[in-house]
Amino acid sequence: MMFQLLQSLIELCLAGLFCYVMFTSPRLQKSHARRSAIIGIVFGMLAILLGANSFRIPEVQVPLDGRPGLLLFAGYLGGPLGAAIAGGLAASSLVVEGGPTVIVFAGICVMLAIAFSGAGLARLLPPTPWPQVHWRAVVGMIVCYIAIHYTVAVLLWYGGAPLVDINRVIRMSPIVIGVGALSVLIVWLTVMQADRAAQHTFDKQRLKINLDLAQTAANYGVFSGALGTDHREFDLKALQLLGLGHLTPGPHKLETVLHRVHPDDVPDLIAADQRLTVGEDVDPDIPFRIIIPETGEIRHLRVMWSIWKEPSPEQHRITALLIDETDRRKRENARLEALERIAQVARSFPGVIFQLVLHAEGGGRHFTFASDNVQEVWGFTPAELMEDSMAFYPNQDPDDVAAVRSAIAQCAATGERGYVRTRAVHTDGSVRWVDLHITPKSLENGETQITGVIVDVTREVDAMREAERQGQLAMQAQKMESIGRLTAGVAHDFNNLLAVIMGNLELLQSEPQMVTIEGANDKIIAGLEATQRGANLTRSMLSFARQARLAPEIVDINDIVRHAKIWMHRAMPSTIDVELSLLAGLWKARLDKTSLENAILNLLLNARDAMDATGRLTIETANVRIDQTYIDQRGEQLEPGRYVMLAVSDTGVGMDADTLAHVFEPFFTTKGAAKGSGIGLSMVEGFVKQSGGTVQVYTEVGAGTTFKLYFPATSAPSAVPSPEVEEDAVNTLARQHILLVEDEPAVRDVLTEVLRSAGYQVTTAETGDRAKELFESTPGIELLVTDIVMPGTLQGTHLARALRDQVPTLPVVFMSGYASEATVHGNGLKPEDIRLMKPVPRDELIRAVVSALHNASRNEDAEPPTA
Numbered sequence: 001m002m003f004q005l006l007q008s009l010i011e012l013c014l015a016g017l018f019c020y021v022m023f024t025s026p027r028l029q030k031s032h033a034r035r036s037a038i039i040g041i042v043f044g045m046l047a048i049l050l051g052a053n054s055f056r057i058p059e060v061q062v063p064l065d066g067r068p069g070l071l072l073f074a075g076y077l078g079g080p081l082g083a084a085i086a087g088g089l090a091a092s093s094l095v096v097e098g099g100p101t102v103i104v105f106a107g108i109c110v111m112l113a114i115a116f117s118g119a120g121l122a123r124l125l126p127p128t129p130w131p132q133v134h135w136r137a138v139v140g141m142i143v144c145y146i147a148i149h150y151t152v153a154v155l156l157w158y159g160g161a162p163l164v165d166i167n168r169v170i171r172m173s174p175i176v177i178g179v180g181a182l183s184v185l186i187v188w189l190t191v192m193q194a195d196r197a198a199q200h201t202f203d204k205q206r207l208k209i210n211l212d213l214a215q216t217a218a219n220y221g222v223f224s225g226a227l228g229t230d231h232r233e234f235d236l237k238a239l240q241l242l243g244l245g246h247l248t249p250g251p252h253k254l255e256t257v258l259h260r261v262h263p264d265d266v267p268d269l270i271a272a273d274q275r276l277t278v279g280e281d282v283d284p285d286i287p288f289r290i291i292i293p294e295t296g297e298i299r300h301l302r303v304m305w306s307i308w309k310e311p312s313p314e315q316h317r318i319t320a321l322l323i324d325e326t327d328r329r330k331r332e333n334a335r336l337e338a339l340e341r342i343a344q345v346a347r348s349f350p351g352v353i354f355q356l357v358l359h360a361e362g363g364g365r366h367f368t369f370a371s372d373n374v375q376e377v378w379g380f381t382p383a384e385l386m387e388d389s390m391a392f393y394p395n396q397d398p399d400d401v402a403a404v405r406s407a408i409a410q411c412a413a414t415g416e417r418g419y420v421r422t423r424a425v426h427t428d429g430s431v432r433w434v435d436l437h438i439t440p441k442s443l444e445n446g447e448t449q450i451t452g453v454i455v456d457v458t459r460e461v462d463a464m465r466e467a468e469r470q471g472q473l474a475m476q477a478q479k480m481e482s483i484g485r486l487t488a489g490v491a492h493d494f495n496n497l498l499a500v501i502m503g504n505l506e507l508l509q510s511e512p513q514m515v516t517i518e519g520a521n522d523k524i525i526a527g528l529e530a531t532q533r534g535a536n537l538t539r540s541m542l543s544f545a546r547q548a549r550l551a552p553e554i555v556d557i558n559d560i561v562r563h564a565k566i567w568m569h570r571a572m573p574s575t576i577d578v579e580l581s582l583l584a585g586l587w588k589a590r591l592d593k594t595s596l597e598n599a600i601l602n603l604l605l606n607a608r609d610a611m612d613a614t615g616r617l618t619i620e621t622a623n624v625r626i627d628q629t630y631i632d633q634r635g636e637q638l639e640p641g642r643y644v645m646l647a648v649s650d651t652g653v654g655m656d657a658d659t660l661a662h663v664f665e666p667f668f669t670t671k672g673a674a675k676g677s678g679i680g681l682s683m684v685e686g687f688v689k690q691s692g693g694t695v696q697v698y699t700e701v702g703a704g705t706t707f708k709l710y711f712p713a714t715s716a717p718s719a720v721p722s723p724e725v726e727e728d729a730v731n732t733l734a735r736q737h738i739l740l741v742e743d744e745p746a747v748r749d750v751l752t753e754v755l756r757s758a759g760y761q762v763t764t765a766e767t768g769d770r771a772k773e774l775f776e777s778t779p780g781i782e783l784l785v786t787d788i789v790m791p792g793t794l795q796g797t798h799l800a801r802a803l804r805d806q807v808p809t810l811p812v813v814f815m816s817g818y819a820s821e822a823t824v825h826g827n828g829l830k831p832e833d834i835r836l837m838k839p840v841p842r843d844e845l846i847r848a849v850v851s852a853l854h855n856a857s858r859n860e861d862a863e864p865p866t867a
Contacts, residue, residue, distance in 0.1 A: 002447045015070065015187060018042045023131065024201050032079075035608070039078035040085025043070045047090040068114050069183030073191060075118025077131055087115030110152055117144040131195055138188050142181045147176055152827035207424055220321040226278045227307075228316075230254050241301060243292045262289035262298065266786040269303075276307065276318065287325070346371040351434070352454040356389065358412055360446035368449075377434065377454060379427030395425045402473075404436060411440045412448040421457070432458040552590045552691070554716055557646055558582045562595060562621055564600050572604060573613045581620040587713035589644045595687045602680035603648040603707055610652025610705060620647040626710065636694050642713035643693065649706040655699045663697060684709075693803070734855060737761045738777075741771040741786035741799065747838075754842050755849065770792025775803055778854045783853055788816045800833075811852040815840060 022038065045457040047067045057070060067090060075083030093107040125137040221238025225231055234242075236249045242260050244252075254273075258266055265288035272282045287302045305320035315368070346353045355369040357428075366389045370382040378385075385391060393401055399423040411418035416437045425431050568578060600619075605618050622645045631638050644774040655663065664685045676807060684707075688695050692712045699705040738760050741750035748764055755762045763770035764780055769792040775781055784803060787798035800812045814835045832855055833849045 014189035015043065015046055016194045017027065017072075019131070019191050020197050023063065023195055023198035033081065035346065036078040036081040037085060040074055040082035041089070042080070043074035043078070044086035046070050046088060047074075048093040055800075062748045066738065067111070067183070068142075068145045068180035069185075069187035071111060071115040072118035072121075072184060073133075074146065075115045075120075075131070076122045076137065076141070077127065077191070078119075079122060080116070080119045083112075083119040084725025085113035087112040087570045106152055106347060108157075110148060113148045114145060117141075117148065125371070131191060133188055133191060141184050145184065146177055212673070215596075219324045219327075222319070223322060224317060224319040227273075227319050232257075232318075233708070241299075241322050241324050242290060243294075243299075251259065254447055260292075264293055265289055276316075278304075279316075297629060300322065349373060351456050352377055353452075354385075354454070355449065355451050357443070358408070358450060360448075360449040361568060377424050377426070377432070386649075395427060397423060397425065400424075408438060408450060409865060411438050411450065415440055415442070424454075432456055433460075434458075462812070476523065481674060483784050493828045516771075529772065552592050554588050554590050554714060555588060555593055556783060557594070557596070557621055557644055557711070558586050560596055561600070561646070566762045568604065572608055572617065576608065577616045578615065579618045583621050583623060585623075586621050587623050587642060587644050588715070589711040590714045590716065591691045591711055592687070593690075599684040599687055599709070600646075600648070600682050606680065607650035607652060607705070610654075612648050612652070614653060615651040617651075618647075618649040619644065620649070622647075623713070624710070638710075639695055639712075641691075643710040644713050646709040646711070647706055648709075649704060651704040654703055654705055655697075655702040656701055660699060664695070735781045736782045737763065738769060738783045739775055739781045740764045740784055741768060741784070741790065741796070744792045745768060751840075751845070754845060755785075758846050758849075760849070766790075766798065768791035768799035771799055774804055776806070782856070783813070784812050785813045785816065785849065809856060811856040813848050813852050 004205045027034075047070045050067045071086055073081075078086070082370070090111040090812060094104050094107040094111070114180065116493075120140060121137060121140045124424030125134060125138070127133055150439055170799040202341065207581040213513065219240050219241075220239075221235055223234040223238045225233055228592060231251045232254060233251045234244075234247075236245070239245055239247050239249060239252075242257055244256070244260070258269070261269060268286060269288055274284055275282050279849055284306065285302065285304050286598055287300065290299050291297070292299065302325050303320050303321045304323065305318050309317065330396065349371065349375075353369075354367060354374065356365050356367045358365050360854060367382075367386045367543060370385050372382060373380055374385060378395070380391055399731045403420050403422050407420040418436075419439075420436050422434060422436060423431050424434045433456075435457050436452060437455070438450050441449045441451065443449055491726045521780045557719065563579060565580065572578060585836045606619070611617070613831060624643050624645045626640055626643050628640050630636075631640065631846075662684050685695050688709050688711070693710045696710070698708070701726060738755055740748065740752060740755065740762050743766050745766070748766065752762050752764055763774055763781065765774050768786070768790055771784075771786070771813055775784075784800060786796040786799055790796065794802060796814055800810075800814075804810050804812075812830075812833050814833060834852050836844065836848055840848075
């Protein structure tokens, strides 16, 4: 019996070897299912072996073996899968052994119950981290085993199992339970030892990885050997550092290594080795160089060693680190070279580089560095300044000294960079202007370090001239902006006057009794034509001011030029040759087509007059890319990117510099009296600028002139034309209620009469605030017609937004004097809103009202979208 128990314990120990293999296997650690299955198989096979060698108590049919511990741990570490496999294998061995059916069945139940009780216990007291098994779990296993044992005994007793002496079973239970509990403890200790061994293995692996990483990062190798011998054992990294990477790591003769050492360093290494051999003290850190014969490269190494002394001097061993310092030496040399370059820059810098320290107490200061050029500025050497930091002050103007001290004090107080321009007086009395740039840095002791650069700016005459020229350009731009604002204001007011004149003339024309008066209709028509010419003039003025109303669309400039050639012969005499050079694949541009045609016409007329009706006119298109350098050189306000270029060139008389400087000014012309208004080119520039582009002029007296117009290119698709309003919509929409808002009484009266004559009911208001009150108190208003700029709080766009808060579908027709009003005074516009430019002809106003009401009615009739 004792032999069998001993044999069982030995077999239990075999589980430790298996556990160690499993705990150290990365593949098994990654797959939970595979790990559980292998635990069940191995522990189940060991259970079979233990069952085969078990000692059965006579007349009890109960074995004494270590299977309970294996089955419990199979379930605890392997989960339900491990429990099923191990319990099944153990149960199968009982079937093979044979015996009474009741006993075999009871044994199978016991094996499976033990295994699955271990799996259940893992749920209650999980191995955290796996495979750590807490002592509470071990106690639980023993308790589970005892419970299963007594449960089976009671069932056998109640069942009256044959061939089993129940009383003897109960009497032998302590022995059986003791053996089972012992097996649990042995398996637990075995698993824990295997886990410790595995962790030790992992620690060694991690240590090796860390050492390899440190060796790689620090770029060092190791060699060792017995002193007094001519061999040393080198690792791979040491051989690589010595340029012997083709050799195998291991023992090599010192002679092999010394062949690589620089001849000047060989004696020092040999002497150090000999002194170590006889036991003398040697510096444990010796630098030396090696030569790589294949490339001729010289590398700097350093050897650091430690001696392991044994009782016998012949047994002393040396362990050494071989460190590559080539990169460090290169960095150090680079740093020294950089310092030398900085020193050279300081010597050649056309000014002074200095550094001074402001004391925390007493307000004193002293120079810690000053470049040699300080003598050129003040006449003092750097040594004299560092000895007496106040030496140069007596020669300076008190105001200049105060300005410098104030700049330094403010810089130190705020921690921000400082700048001051002042005069520097040399000891010989000469005066020069210098720029002082200073940067502060707070020191740990409370002092402030000031690093500064003093630049001699006395010879900046060219820069001052350039600054003066830029100032003149700025004044010119400011003047043009002022003229533009004045022009826009005049045009805005003039539009209101034209609106009154046009409206009244159209109302007179619509009166039947006026048509019967002889000559009255002709006079009305003449008045309307004059009004229209005035409106065109105001549009030109607004175009110059970049406030004209544009209707941009996606266009192909080539198509516009080709269409222009059709009517070009009307403006150009046959004695002028017209050539087109249009680029195939020209990019699209988004601009106002009508304004572009007018711009082309203006350029053609100017070219015709410049050529005196004889010469060659060329119209060219091209794709260009404008970069930031181009923009900076010409002082343009553009965004870098793709542009479409339209060029109009003539072979006329050209322009001199003075004419070119005023070419885009309004009402400037070189033509005789009554031959030009002088607003054509200003309109062209205004239109191009408002479209986001620019105009460049290239001219030469006697050779000709080229105007180049640049428009931003676009890749957006062309817009789909809006559907026309049905003809029968006019009669249907008439007699509806309109709220008209206009602050000019005369304009308001004319517009009211026009709308009422068309059959509409009109309620008028002079301000947006009054209009809002009328809208809220007057039911049935179906359309808002409003000016944009008005007195009061609510402007036109604000009024539209306020009314739409109450009636979101309210249609709106906006009227403005110039295009920028809507963006200046708030954006309350919707895409479907209609905008009219004053003065508004009667027919255009009626069409706009009909269109707005028609679109609103169609939106109301539209079916709501389905979900």
